Amino acid sequence: MSHSTSSTTGPVPVRVDTKHTNLEPRSDVQTLDDRAFSKQAGSLYSLPTDAKEHNRLDYQHEMIRLLLDDSIYPNPDVVNKALSVAANPTPNIIDIGTGSGVWAIEMARKFPHAGVLGCDIVLREHPEESVPSNCCFKFLDVNKDMEKIQETFDVVHWRLVEPATVDSDQFFYDVARILRPGGVFIAIAANPRLLDKTGTVIPLKREDDPQYSHFQHLMKRMFDYQFAEGPPRGIHGLWNQILGSNPNFKDIKIKEFLIPTGPWEEGITNERRKLAETMNENSLRVIPSLAAGLRMHGNCPADEIHRLEEGSLKEFGELPPSARAYTKWAFATAVRTDSAWQARTQPWKLPEWFGPADHIVPPLPEDS
Numbered sequence: 001m002s003h004s005t006s007s008t009t010g011p012v013p014v015r016v017d018t019k020h021t022n023l024e025p026r027s028d029v030q031t032l033d034d035r036a037f038s039k040q041a042g043s044l045y046s047l048p049t050d051a052k053e054h055n056r057l058d059y060q061h062e063m064i065r066l067l068l069d070d071s072i073y074p075n076p077d078v079v080n081k082a083l084s085v086a087a088n089p090t091p092n093i094i095d096i097g098t099g100s101g102v103w104a105i106e107m108a109r110k111f112p113h114a115g116v117l118g119c120d121i122v123l124r125e126h127p128e129e130s131v132p133s134n135c136c137f138k139f140l141d142v143n144k145d146m147e148k149i150q151e152t153f154d155v156v157h158w159r160l161v162e163p164a165t166v167d168s169d170q171f172f173y174d175v176a177r178i179l180r181p182g183g184v185f186i187a188i189a190a191n192p193r194l195l196d197k198t199g200t201v202i203p204l205k206r207e208d209d210p211q212y213s214h215f216q217h218l219m220k221r222m223f224d225y226q227f228a229e230g231p232p233r234g235i236h237g238l239w240n241q242i243l244g245s246n247p248n249f250k251d252i253k254i255k256e257f258l259i260p261t262g263p264w265e266e267g268i269t270n271e272r273r274k275l276a277e278t279m280n281e282n283s284l285r286v287i288p289s290l291a292a293g294l295r296m297h298g299n300c301p302a303d304e305i306h307r308l309e310e311g312s313l314k315e316f317g318e319l320p321p322s323a324r325a326y327t328k329w330a331f332a333t334a335v336r337t338d339s340a341w342q343a344r345t346q347p348w349k350l351p352e353w354f355g356p357a358d359h360i361v362p363p364l365p366e367d368s
Contacts, residue, residue: 028040028121028122029049029122030296032292032295032296033292033295035048035050035052035053035289035292035296036048036049036050037049037293037296037297038121038122040121040141041121041122041141041164042297043225043226043229043297044143044163044164044166044229045121045163045164046163046222046225046226046290046293046294046296046297046298047286047289047290047292047293048289048292048293049121049122051124052289053289054099054100054101054124055100056282056285056286056289057099057100057102058100058102059278059281059282059285060282061100061102061103061106062278063275063278063279063282064159064188064329066271066274066275066278067257067259067275067329068331072103072106072107073157073186073333074186074188074253074255074331074332074333075253075331075333078184078251078253078333078335079155079184079186079333082154082155082182082183082184082335083111083114083154083155085113087154087182088154088180089113090113090114090115091111091113091114091115091153091154091155092114092115092116092117092151092152092153092154092155093107093108093111093114093115093116093117093153093154093155093156093157094116094117094118094119094149094151094153094155094156094157094178095107095116095117095118095119095157095159096119096120096140096142096156096157096158096161097119097120097142097158097159097160097161097164098118098119098120098123098137099120099124099159099160100124101118101123101124101126101131101137103118103157103159104116104117104118104135104137105118105126105130105131105132105135107135107157108131108132108134108135109132112132112134113134114134114154115134115135116132116134116135116136117135117136117137117138118135118136118137118138119137119138119139119140120137120139120140121139121140121141121142123137123138123139124137142161142164142165142171143164143165143166143167146171146174146178147174149174149178151178152178152179152180152183153178153179153180153183154179154180154183154184155183155184155185155186156175156178156179156183156184156185156186157186158171158175158185158186158187158188159186159187159188160188160189160190162187162189162233162234162235162236163226163233163234164233165233166233167347168233168235168242169242169246169344169347169348170344170347172185172242172243172246172249173246173248173343173344176246176248176249176336176341177248177341177343179248179336180336181336181337181338181339182335182336182338183335183336184333184334184335184336185249185332185333185334185335185336186331186332186333187236187239187330187331187332187333187334188329188330188331188332189234189236189239189329189330190327190328190329190330191234191236191327191328191329191330192219192286192327193216193219193223193327193361194213194215194216194219194261194323194325194326194327195258195325195326195327195328196325196326197258197326199256199258199326199328201361201362202216202325203362203364204216204217204220204361204362204363204364205364206364213315213323213325214307214308214309214310214311214312214314214315215283215287215308215311215312215315215316215323216361217308217361218287218290218291218294218308218309218312219290219361220361220363221294221298221300221305221308222290222293222294222298223361224298225294225297225298225299225300231350235350235354236330236332237330238350238351238354239252239254239330239332240252240254241348241351242348243332243334245348246334247337247339247342248336248337248339248341248342249334249335249336249337250334250335250336250337251333251334251335252332252333252334252335253332253333253334254330254331254332255330255331255332256328256329256330256331257328257329257330257331258326258327258328259275259276259279259326259327259328259329260272260276260279260324260325260326261276261279261280261283261316261321261323261324261325261326261327262276262277262279262280262316262319262320262321262323262324263276263277263280263319263320264276264320264321264324277319279327280316280319280321283316283327284313284316284317287309287312287313287316288309288313290309291305291306291308291309
């Protein structure tokens with residue numbers, strides 16, 4: 001029996017009423033070839049939601065641990081203080097967009113006095129014995145169900161769910177509502193586009209150019225169909241402004257990392273080499289997921305997807321990889337103020353200078 005729909009044990013909060021969107025959770029899954037996707041999420045979350053993808057997320061979890069110096073969340077002093085017995089003898093943690101559930105399970109083991117709730121639109125089938133008694137999983141659609149959460153949490157974790165969140169600004173207000181005063185919001189995002197050492201998107205090249213990248217063209221296809229679904233959602237570069245304008249948060253800390261796509265940097269340290277190799281392996285695992293997402297949701301010919309997928313795997317499969325670039329990862333924490341929660345009065349607006357190059361792969365110039 002799956003632990004994902006079990007009843008609450010110990011201090012775990014369960015006041016997440018999502019029955020209107022999840023009457024038959026397994027019927028939410030649709031398949032193409034050998035990959036499974038969420039019907040409800042549609043193209044908002046383009047990657048598969050199957051066992052293969054969950055295994056990749058487990059691997060990615062370990063990459064993040066390397067990046068954060070053996071931690072699974074940024075600013076550990078701030079988070080550990082919020083979860084200390086002195087702050088609250090029975091704290092609650094919610095992992096929104098839990099994916100494989102690996103973070104929620106590890107947090108439950110790390111903080112056995114806390115109740116941990118992992119939520120997602122599709123849940124992994126966990127063997128019951130693998131889930132601690134202070135952890136459970138519930139169905140939740142981040143774009144429809146946040147207002148139904150009535151419990152208060154000491155930590156809210158939101159990792160790599162930004163592309164599937166329609167309105168990050170409103171979501172941050174929702175997070176503040178369910179955080180206790182002094183509670184901590186953890187946000188993590190990634191920019192999968194190939195970047196140079198300054199963090200600038202590497203321009204697309206034509207096939208006859210020696211610097212042509214199949215992977216960058218694959219990402220261009222991904223961003224094209226995601227952008228067609230509505231306003232840009234990958235706006236973590238503006239978190240400082242968005243969170244800073246939210247009266248419910250204080251002590252906002254944001255840190256960005258550029259991770260090489262493989263161990264190609266000169267004079268690379270052993271620690272950074274291990275991180276680069278792990279990033280490279282994660283890329284090799286995510287490329288088939290990206291291609292599967294394009295087949296399911298994108299308006300792209302099958303032979304073109306196959307060409308980009310095979311070329312991308314070759315670019316990353318060589319060590320050092322021919323795709324010598326960086327990807328950017330952003331980590332943020334924000335502390336809930338002691339004041340009464342304030343609802344959003346008007347939507348946060350993107351600054352005028354925020355152009356397409358800030359959230360997509362720019363197209364090839366007509367005269368190139």
